């Protein structure tokens with residue numbers, strides 16, 4: 001058995017590294033068109049930050065794990081081909097802003113069809129709209145060179161920041177397909193380290209749809225608790241206390257009830273919008289509207305937070321310095337895709353605030369690129385005014401102390417652990433007074449900070 005994976009991103013890289021680590025008998029070849037990314041996978045500086053990933057890659061790389069840009073060669077040699085390319089929201093044409101852009105999936109399928117000989121198992125690892133496998137199968141079956149294919153759906157459930165843990169000890173592995181032999185071949189790979197009873201098998205369509213549904217349910221929990229956080233702020237209830245009280249009900253459970261400035265990441269919004277688009281496509285208008293509300297509430301939460309900052313700072317942040325702590329969409333990742341921080345920062349910039357941003361893992365280049373994209377329209381056009389604001393009013397610094405010096409306020413946008421351990425007396429002394437803290441993650445010790453002298457504003461807590 002030889003494996004190839006097309007796409008060396010946040011999913012393809014870690015997932016294949018884990019398969020290679022746990023299955024030393026299986027050669028795993030990860031390919032990508034992006035030479036810089038492949039070079040990084042072959043270096044000591046991996047392209048993604050993920051706790052524990054360095055060790056996994058080091059153990060397998062050079063033994064049975066290879067990274068290259070030789071897409072055709074890798075496909076030709078493999079018995080099993082994972083497709084793990086990006087499936088972003090379409091930004092143009094029919095379904096723009098909602099439907100998944102399947103261009104990269106289709107290109108992979110065509111490439112596999114062109115290069116393959118003999119029999120191959122093609123595994124959809126990317127998150128796809130239900131019934132995509134139908135299109136993939138049609139493209140593969142028109143290869144015309146005698147090759148035969150089975151298509152499996154094997155969606156990935158890892159979360160960034162805990163990818164290694166999630167891959168090592170997943171709640172379940174899901175495999176959808178039609179051919180028992182192909183399903184068994186993929187089960188055998190995972191069975192190297194995962195109990196059989198945690199490997200679920202379904203038909204293709206259930207597997208594809210389960211991935212979108214899982215993300216919709218998870219995001220819905222975040223939007224639900226965030227909706228309640230607004231009511232807490234208005235009534236004197238405390239959202240963390242409410243979350244604890246409801247989370248002890250075993251039917252609800254304690255996870256994914258942390259109020260925040262809104263969910264981010266490359267998946268939740270994209271996958272729900274995709275679900276909404278599918279529902280509309282099948283004429284299920286009410287169902288579409290139900291799920292869309294999860295995204296609408298999330299946008300409201302981000303906007304509510306920046307508005308609260310402006311209102312609290314005496315209705316103006318123009319020319320005020322605001323220290324932004326954290327830019328990644330969650331802790332323990334360098335990923336900024338759809339981070340709520342982007343939109344909070346954009347709104348504050350448009351109010352003419354001066355932002356000093358610190359994130360332990362996100363480079364300045366990514367911060368500026370994200371802000372530029374958030375200020376641009378779908379065609380990538382940005383106004384001169386926004387461009388100037390990003391150039392002149394954004395400074396990226398290398399620690400929280402520098403960020404907070406002379407600041408009017410601190411906004412905590414990512415829940416990095418290191419923010420809890422700082423010298424808050426020192427920070428307070430160096431700030432403009434009154435010194436405000438807006439804790440968008442309910443991360444800090446609010447009582448301690450109030451004692452130091454800060455004026456604290458937290459999500460789902462009224463002052």
Ligand SMILES: NC(=O)c1ccc[n+]([C@@H]2O[C@H](COP(=O)([O-])OP(=O)(O)OC[C@H]3O[C@@H](n4cnc5c(N)ncnc54)[C@H](O)[C@@H]3O)[C@@H](O)[C@H]2O)c1
Pocket residue numbers: 006007008009010011012031032033034037071084085086087104107108125126127128156157158159160266267
């Ligand atoms: N990021 C996550 O945590 C996560 C978790 C579960 C599922 N997913 C899903 O997995 C898929 C991949 O997500 P990601 O975050 O890894 O994306 P990514 O953008 O990090 O990586 C995708 C990679 O595919 C490469 N690629 C695109 N077309 C190619 C082609 N024709 N040939 C070779 N390489 C090609 C790109 O260059 C890129 O490096 C998406 O469908 C996503 O929804 C992501």
Ligand SMILES: O=c1ccn([C@@H]2O[C@H](COP(=O)(O)OP(=O)(O)O[C@H]3O[C@H](CO)[C@@H](O)[C@H](O)[C@H]3O)[C@@H](O)[C@H]2O)c(=O)[nH]1
Pocket residue numbers: 127156157158159160161215218222255256257258259260261262263264265266267268329330
């Ligand atoms: O109680 C919570 C939990 C999460 N979040 C936010 O929600 C977003 C997503 O977090 P998380 O789900 O932990 O990270 P992702 O890497 O986006 O993982 C999700 O998306 C992946 C891609 O599809 C799936 O594989 C995972 O199962 C699913 O958890 C982040 O901005 C979090 O800060 C909250 O605000 N409150």
